[in-house]
Amino acid sequence: QLYDFGMIGLGVMGRNFLLNVADDGFAALGTDINEESVRALNAEGEGMNVKGVHTQKEFVELLSKPRKIMLLVPAGKIVDTVIEGLLPLLDNGDIIIDGGNSHFDDTNRRYEYLKTKNIRFLGTGVSGGAEGARRGPSIMPGGDRSAWEVVQPILETVAAKVNGEPCVTYIGESSSGHYVKMVHNGIEYGLMQLIAEAYDILRRVGKMNNDEMSALFSQWNQGRLNSYLIEITASILKMRDDKMDGHLLDVILDKAKQKGTGKWTSQTAMDLGVPVPTIDSAVTMRGISAFKEFRQDMSALFDVVHPEAPAIKGEGLAAAVEESLYFSFVICYAQGMHLLAEASAELKYDLDLEGVARIWRGGCIIRAALLEKIRQAFGGHPELKNMISADEFRDELYRSRDAITEVLHLANERGIPTMCMSSALQYFDAFRSERLPLNMVQAQRDYFGSHTYERIDQKGVFHTQWD
Numbered sequence: 001q002l003y004d005f006g007m008i009g010l011g012v013m014g015r016n017f018l019l020n021v022a023d024d025g026f027a028a029l030g031t032d033i034n035e036e037s038v039r040a041l042n043a044e045g046e047g048m049n050v051k052g053v054h055t056q057k058e059f060v061e062l063l064s065k066p067r068k069i070m071l072l073v074p075a076g077k078i079v080d081t082v083i084e085g086l087l088p089l090l091d092n093g094d095i096i097i098d099g100g101n102s103h104f105d106d107t108n109r110r111y112e113y114l115k116t117k118n119i120r121f122l123g124t125g126v127s128g129g130a131e132g133a134r135r136g137p138s139i140m141p142g143g144d145r146s147a148w149e150v151v152q153p154i155l156e157t158v159a160a161k162v163n164g165e166p167c168v169t170y171i172g173e174s175s176s177g178h179y180v181k182m183v184h185n186g187i188e189y190g191l192m193q194l195i196a197e198a199y200d201i202l203r204r205v206g207k208m209n210n211d212e213m214s215a216l217f218s219q220w221n222q223g224r225l226n227s228y229l230i231e232i233t234a235s236i237l238k239m240r241d242d243k244m245d246g247h248l249l250d251v252i253l254d255k256a257k258q259k260g261t262g263k264w265t266s267q268t269a270m271d272l273g274v275p276v277p278t279i280d281s282a283v284t285m286r287g288i289s290a291f292k293e294f295r296q297d298m299s300a301l302f303d304v305v306h307p308e309a310p311a312i313k314g315e316g317l318a319a320a321v322e323e324s325l326y327f328s329f330v331i332c333y334a335q336g337m338h339l340l341a342e343a344s345a346e347l348k349y350d351l352d353l354e355g356v357a358r359i360w361r362g363g364c365i366i367r368a369a370l371l372e373k374i375r376q377a378f379g380g381h382p383e384l385k386n387m388i389s390a391d392e393f394r395d396e397l398y399r400s401r402d403a404i405t406e407v408l409h410l411a412n413e414r415g416i417p418t419m420c421m422s423s424a425l426q427y428f429d430a431f432r433s434e435r436l437p438l439n440m441v442q443a444q445r446d447y448f449g450s451h452t453y454e455r456i457d458q459k460g461v462f463h464t465q466w467d
């Protein structure tokens with residue numbers, strides 16, 4: 001028997017993705033240098049059309065041509081090593097799909113290199129964690145279009161579905177798939193930090209306990225905040241610890257790790273000159289969280305600065321926090337989409353932003369009811385760059401300004417850090433400012449460096465002998 005689809009890397013993601021492929025009626029083959037992972041696949045796939053083999057030679061021989069090989073291995077050098085190992089065994093026209101979180105620069109390099117070897121390459125974002133991989137992820141393939149046409153039937157079948165539409169589409173040339181996945185992760189960082197700040201405000205301003213907050217997040221999940229991240233937050237809040245009498249969340253160390261995709265989003269946004277301060281703030285907060293000992297020392301030093309203000313209980317606070325969170329979610333998506341719009345032109349990806357919003361509606365970590373509205377905002381408006389101006393969002397953003405201002409005021413009074421949420425409000429206020437004080441910055445630049453400035457009352461470029 002020959003197999004339709006191959007997977008190299010049988011960690012939890014790879015194994016689950018492959019079982020999903022087999023579920024959908026395709027013959028699925030996997031391999032891994034770790035023998036235990038191969039055994040695990042064979043055990044889990046018992047009775048299904050899926051098989052794990054131990055050598056790459058056997059793996060390649062058992063795949064139907066053109067071979068469709070996905071890699072789900074850790075991003076970085078390992079991807080290159082696996083590709084080099086495969087190359088002598090492959091035929092012209094075979095397809096390699098890198099399904100990991102590779103940096104788009106690496107994907108560009110591999111795409112060009114593999115072209116010279118007559119191998120078709122798809123740099124592909126896969127989102128949804130282990131559960132998504134097993135039941136239906138959101139898939140973002142970019143690169144060789146003819147390769148996409150070959151794997152399209154398989155990927156469309158395994159992807160999550162929303163209203164019958166698969167959460168996968170051809171994203172564009174070269175590294176566009178990995179770029180879009182990276183921005184997905186940047187938005188993911190932003191949303192996660194925003195939820196964390198809302199939790200902190202409810203806890204420290206509203207003095208709500210975990211079970212009350214869990215119920216509140218569940219309630220929010222029924223409304224306009226409906227999303228995977230709000231849903232899991234409700235579950236996390238009520239989870240009890242089996243080792244002690246209390247909630248697990250309360251004993252989890254407050255130092256966040258990161259694998260880099262959020263940081264890369266900020267880096268490329270800086271390179272392209274696109275402001276994404278809510279994503280930057282989320283990356284920064286992970287950075288600050290890592291300085292635990294310094295934070296401990298500082299909290300002892302500065303504790304007296306923020307005396308405990310009285311708790312503000314009741315539905316008013318909950319409603320205002322919900323509104324603030326919704327406002328901030330919209331801004332966070334807006335920043336990510338704006339980055340994609342600018343990158344599309346700059347990096348020649350020719351992205352269809354409506355399509356991106358459509359395939360993020362299901363399967364991925366940032367899936368949310370809001371994405372249907374985002375899809376509508378970009379639908380029929382390919383020129384739209386920043387969705388804060390779209391009919392779908394304009395009025396409600398403006399209306400929510402009062403609530404978020406009030407919530408941030410309550411947090412500021414108590415010294416509760418809200419870097420992400422504050423950045424969302426600041427971003428909105430900065431963009432709706434017809435005049436910013438950056439005339440001062442221009443004057444200073446000209447003062448000390450003769451960098452010149454433009455004027456609002458005359459055309460041309462000017463320099464002044466200031467003193």
Ligand code: 6PG
Binds near residue numbers: 101127188
């Ligand atoms: C997904 C996730 C996933 C990512 C984790 C961890 O879409 O399924 O984005 O790809 O690896 O979220 O990322 P950090 O370790 O950087 O938080």
